[in-house]
Amino acid sequence: MATFGSQGRNEPPTLRVRTPAGTAEILRSHLGRHNRRVLAFAAATLVAALAAWALLYFVSCWIMVLGFAVYGSPRTRLPHGYWLLYAVTALCAIGYAWIDQRLTPNARPRDNKGLVEVVLEFLLAVPNMTLAVGGTLAAWQSLSDEDLLEAADLLHRLGEEKRVPISSVRLQIPDPEAAVRILFALQMTEVIDAHRDGNEFWLRLNALRPAGLRMAPEGPAAS
Structure with missing residues (x-):
């Protein structure tokens, strides 16, 4: 040998x-x-991202219905086509997150962040999770x-x-x-x-x- x-x-x-x-x-x-292993991680990330989007959808629906009740609105149901508005908003958020990653590909975490940066990180958490599926598949x-x-x-x-x-x-x-x-x-x-x-x-x-x-x-x- x-x-x-x-x-x-x-x-x-x-x-x-x-x-x-x-x-x-x-x-x-x-x-x-x-x-x-790459496929398994990508599938797990995709499932987690879809679950997060679904959770956000139901939370937004609940907040909207609660707002109708608090402000005494005669409307008791979600507006027709709300799911479409939600889908378009989600796609716009994913697009914004993709552009943000391209503009700052090697951005390092900072200790001192402004309020706007903190809010954006929170709002883009799920879009970034969605984009992570493609990043994982890039390891193929x-x-x-x-x-x-x-x-x-x-x-x-x-x-x-x-x-x-x-x-x-x-x-x-x-x-x-x-x-x-x-x-x-x-x-x-x-x-x-x-x-x-x-x-x-x-x-x-x-x-x-x-x-x-x-x-x-x-x-x-x-x-």
Whole structure:
């Protein structure tokens, strides 16, 4: 069995692979599990968002009916088409939240906020929850067979060299779009991570990578 890195007792376990094709299949299975988790989180977020919208609808209906009773209005029922007005208002709120996220993509929480900011955060809580469904689905990762083989070759190299400068990845994966796609997928699924050392960014195997990509004890079954 081909293994990478030192097998000394004081060294952390490194990557276990047999062939690039075998590693590619392990990665395919790992990406499949990751995507299933993405779908589960997205579905749970969508259900929570729909429940929140439904709750807001019933609360708004209750407040409106209560207002009719308090002010002695002869109207005892909701206006015809109120659900349509509510739906349009919800869509406008989602649109405003989307624009706000695009204008301030990396906004950091602040300790001192004005009254308007606090009110807006409260009003946009459910719209932001709705938009979070799309953000969760953005974590979906899909690599072609060729991408998986190139990713496996990169893992072989990381297993042997321990760390690899990002600037040298282009020599191994000439297609820049494929290189970005592969690196993003491997980092998103916690197979590799990147760190800065001086003026260079380096890649290395993530300590939280799947068990299938770790060293296994040598034995007759593993040979």
